[in-house]
Amino acid sequence: MKVATSHVDLATTLTFYWSTYDDLDPKERRGYLKWLAGGRCDPKAGSGYVFMFFHGLERRLLVDTQSDAEAREDCTAIKAEIERLISLYYQHASFCSQALRLLEHLDMPAISERMYLLEPPTKSAGNYEMPTLTRVALGQMAKDKYPLNSGWALAWAMTDPNISRRKPIVRCSDFFQRLFKAEYTQRFPDGLKVLNNKTRLRITYRASSPYLDVPPIPVGDLPDVSVTSGIRKKLQPIVEECAELLTPFSRYVGRNVENPDKYDALEGLLLLPTFLWPEYAKRELEKLQSDIGADAIALTFSELAQRFKSDGALPRNQITALARVLEGLNIGMEPDVLAGSRAKTEEHVVLFETEPDEPALRATTDYSVALTTLDIATSVAASGGTNQAQSALLDQHIDSWNHFSVTHRKRLKAYQLLQRLQPPTLSSLKKRIAALQHDEKRTIGYFLAQLAQADGTVTPQQVKLLERAYKALQLDTTSLYSDLHGAASSASGGIISARRSLPASTGADGKRQGSGIVLDMHKVAQLQRETAAVSALLANVFKGDQEDEQISAEATAQNASDAETHLYGLDTEHSAFLRLLVSRNAWTRQALENATATMDLMLDGALEQINDMAFELFDMPVSEGDDPIEINPDILSELTL
Incomplete structure (x- = not known):
């Protein structure tokens, strides 16, 4: 047969897709021989050359092995060659699908009963049909009335060509499989019944070569459940919901392809349910x-x-x-x-x-009063270095606030600990204190003096802060010293005494033992009652303040309703930031950091959320770059602000 001597472009498609060597013209024969001589490695070669070579491999595996021992010895090497060709010519979908089906056919175990007890496959040999093992096992399930468990439900969902699978399922395959199984088990703890339909299952390998006829594989009298839609309609919503849940993490992975170490960092983990961590x-x-x-x-x-x-x-x-x-x-x-x-x-x-607990209960007036009371107390106590006696006394006060649940009292104690580590200032309280009557201010002042005397010692730093507090209360600072003296007399009378002792434990009498501090519970109860009175006074003032602030906030919200319209599913702050962002063609990073700071946003997080929205809706980002941050001009025509 003639072979051309002139140069041939291997990318040229063959005249006939299913050609044999005899069918080729001289130029095509030269191209095929050139491709073979080059080690079958040219990635630009047309798929016709690859298919022609594949026809020979297919015949060797399916026909020659039936009678030729040497051909049977070649099976492993031939399968490896097919896998190499798939990796090299992955862009030729029809070839890859056919090659994968052949490999699946060769790897198919001998048909036996109850194959649904085997490990189910989760990868399809192509995009056009379920793997043979899956179809056989599901058919046996239907015949034996064996319930569809999570493993085989996943195999069905992952290989049924009629079930759509979005990108997160492919990118986050392991997470999807675990999530799908968990969700399926929760919805169908007893599994689903697979219908024994009338369509019979026929398993045969359709060879790529038109000259090769492969006999069907005997599987017995089984239904072909892949043609039914009942189970599929129940699996598709689970697939969609799992894909939706994984979408934020999938985008995070896509943004960090070059930094796989970030996949299991906190920023990524927070996008997943904890059982997937x-x-x-x-x-x-x-x-x-x-x-x-x-x-x-x-x-x-x-x-x-x-x-x-x-x-x-x-x-x-x-x-x-x-x-x-x-x-x-x-x-x-x-x-x-x-x-x-x-x-x-x-x-x-x-x-x-x-x-x-109910978070809304932490927004009540009573709870706000409790927090402010602790703010005042820790601010005064911190001036001399908060000590164990003061902390114990504050905890005792919190325990006495029975109008709060145990959970809320635990939170208040944690708040008190936080304020001791990061003491607040009195300046934020001046406006509210100004609304108090003189007698009410005197009650609060004496309460602060008692707290300062909790351990029997008042430091110069505490006195200085108390003087500031008394000035804020518009009290005569000379009354401070008489209050301290009175509080000291109460302490010496048994409210609190200091002594050396063993490590801390709690005795049956309710006293804290071995801590160096002993609390007289009767005196503490008296002080608690006085504290409750202070809290009540504060509550009256704060409640009024809060009502004023609420009215003001509602008015402001009404006036600004147009400006606070939510854009593309973003919250108010991010919508406002988006409007600001696209008002210029480019920004310095510092300028945007200043802007987001006033909006209580973090720049990187805000940009990420806005760009995620833009990718989802318009398949392009709003901004690009780090410094300067440039606005994508193509998206401006898409946005309606």
């Missing part, structure tokens, strides 16, 4: 629970984040997500980020054992 992260959560026990622990937020491979520079929504994870493990956090507080990277947080 890696083992190291689960151990850290267990260690936190163990460290806390019945006592609160204090650490900086960055120290907490570092336990999960993060530096702690998290946007607000991720800090809130972390707090929700901890709350799900009965670990509370102060500052109370779930109620709107901020947790800054280098500042302390306090973790404590808690129980589920």
